[in-house]
Amino acid sequence: MADQRGDDDLTQSTDSSRRILAVVTTGGFTHAGEYCAAVLAERGHVVEFATNAGQEDWAKYCPTIQTVHSFGSGPSDEEMEAHYRRMILWNPASGLSAIMESKYLFDSYWTDTYLHLKDIVSDTNTRPDFIIADFFADAAVKDMMVEFGVPIAIMYPQMPSLMAPVSYVPGQPGFQIDSNLTSEHASILSRIKNEMVVFWALPSILKWLQWTKAMRMKVDVMHKSPSDPKPDYLVLVNSFFGLEVPKDLPPSIVPCGPILADSYMELDEKHAEFLSRHKRVLYVALGTHIILQGTDVTKILDGLIRALDEQHIDGVIWAVGSSPRKDFPHAQSFTRAGQCPRTLGGMLDQADPDFMFPLFAPQRAILEHKSTVLFLTHGGGSSANEALYHGVPVLTLGFFFDQLSNSARLRNAGVGLSLDKLNYTSSEICVSIAIIVGDLDSRFAQDVKRMKGIARIAxxxxxxxxxxxEQSVIDEEYRVLNNKEMHPRYLQTADMRMSTWRARNWDLWLLTFGTGLVVAASTSYIGRMIYATLRARIALFKH
Structure with missing residues (x-):
């Protein structure tokens, strides 16, 4: 048997004790930090965390993080609240121009992120061997790759826009204006509308590009940020095919979700007691930052009360934080069948034994409980993954970006129904609950089991x-010799280094077409010559 000790030594010498920097900035805490801590730290890597000032406590979710780097402050609470209110009201059919203010808000923090990362990377005592970042920090992290050669990975909650485009997926993920995720059953009008979303936004996009260029020039960054449709760096997608639309991907884009912790918070006494008393519980969680208008709260509660009165469900747990509940119409009165009216304020204080409104809920434990029969969710990436993993049907009320995409994906996967945030009604909520929980033909149960199995394996x-x-770290270390690149990055496809003519074989097609023309012309010429000669001989013979 061949001696394999050399290969083992290589693996041990290149894979152990690497410094991995997880960067999460203005976008909010994602699974990137938890993922690095739980998996990479187990393999002997030193995991460090970088984030905006005031967010350092996010590291507490990742006990294996050894060092925390603080950047400047991120958006203020007022700016974030204005952003979420803007996004909740956004109609995808109106295009991207209406939400560019939020784009400018988040991108304005590039300078601070870039300068802090540059300090970390340029110092040999703190320079990481690899950087994994939330997609909100992608521009600054890609700059570290270009300027310092540090290998990187960007974590996305869904398939990223403008990457790995395919002709049979109209529009861009997160910006599709209807539920047609592919062209398979979409009308021509639907396909045109989806494709035109980015086109109509070109004036706003061009203005933003000029603004971005000026911002980068102020700190002497002259190179362009890499934006190839097939990147040469890792793109990790916290989702999976089954939820995502299957499509052809380059080797650098890797669906690696659902990324979930191996353990989760157990039920506390209050939630356990409520779930033990109720056997058909609807769990509601519409995201930490979703600030519902009073009319939406009223419509949702009316729909839930109708579903309770008609006995489609027998209990509701609605997790809503202190900030979103400020906009709840506390004085609004609601009436259950055969009961006295109660104000929403009273219901929030547990006046109704069939309603529970915790500030925080152990979501995964609730979804895993046998009494939970339905999940009313905004369709965010984590909630979608957890619903599928724990096998709970969903009723989605998405508000923007991946929430809208996931709403359509979950419905297309057969695990639930979705509501249009601009047009839903109380009656529709009640009817949707009745259809899903009743499940007369067992199709929801069947698809929930199917997707649960796929999610758990994925x-x-x-x-x-x-x-x-780890492969990217090894590749970056050994593809350069004496400061000279000996090989391109191993995940980059060759067409990204070629001209379009060569990559798409246009030169061969042109050569083939040209050769065909020459052959056709030559054949025609020879044919005419032969014909003329034969005619001349026939004429001579007749004379």
Whole structure:
């Protein structure tokens, strides 16, 4: 048997004790930090965390993080509240121009992120061997790759826009204006509308590009940020095919979700007691930052009360934080069948034994409980993954970006129904609950089991993502010799280094077409010559 000790030594010498920097900035806490801590730290890597000032406590979710780097402050509470209110009211059919204010808000923090990362990377005592970042920090992290050669991975909650485009997916993920995720059953009008979303936004996009260029020039960054449709860096997608639309991907884009912790918070006494008393519980969680208008709260509660009165469900747990509940119409009165009216304020204080309004809920434990029969969710990436993993049907009320996409994906996967945030009614909520929970033909139960099985197997791909990160570290270390690149990055496809003519074989097609023309012309010429000669001989013979 061949001696394999050399290969083992290489693996040990290149994979152990790497410094991995997880960067999460203005976008909010994602699974990137938890993922790095749980998987990469187990393999002997030193995981560090970088984030905006005031967000350092996010590291507490990742006990294996050893160092926390603080950047400048991120958006203020007022700016974030204005952003979420703007996004809740956004109609995708109106295009992107209406939400560019939020784009400018988040991108304005590039300078601070870039300068802090540059300080970390340029110092040999703190320079990481690899950087994994939330997609909100992608521009600054890609600059570190270009300027310092640090291998990187960007974590996305869904398939990123403008990457790996395919002709049979109209529009861009997160910006599709209807539920047609592919062209398979979409009308021509629907396909045109989806494709035109970005086109109509070109004036706003061009203005933003000029603004971005000026911002980068102020700190002497002259190179362009890499934006190839097939990147040469890792793109880790915290989702999976089954939820995502299957499509052809380059080797650098890796669906590695659902990334979930191996353990989760157990039920506390209050939630356990409520779930033990009720056997058909609807769990509601519409996101930490979703600030519902009073009319929306009223419509949702009316729909839930109708569903309770008609006995489609027998209990509701609605997790809503202190900030969103400020806009709840506390004085609004609601009446259950055969009961006295109660104000929403009283219901929030647990006046109704069939309603529970916790500030925080152990979501995964609730979804895992046998009494939970339906999840009313905004369709955010984590909630979608957890619903599928724990096998709970959903009724989605998405508000923007991946929430809208996930709403359509979950419905297309057969695990629930969705509501249009601009047009839903109380009656529609009640009817949707009745259809899903009643499940007369068992189609929801069947698809929930199907997707649960796929999600649980797919969740193991977080280890593949860790393998890809370690491979990228090795590749970056050994593809350069004496400061000279000996090989391109191993995940980059060759067409990204070629001209379009060569990559798409246009030169061969032109050569083939040209050769065909020459052959056709030559054949025609020879044919005419032969014909003329034969005619001349026939004429001579007649004379």
């Amino acid at each position: 969740s193991k791909r977080k280890y593949l993502a860790a393998d890809m990160i």
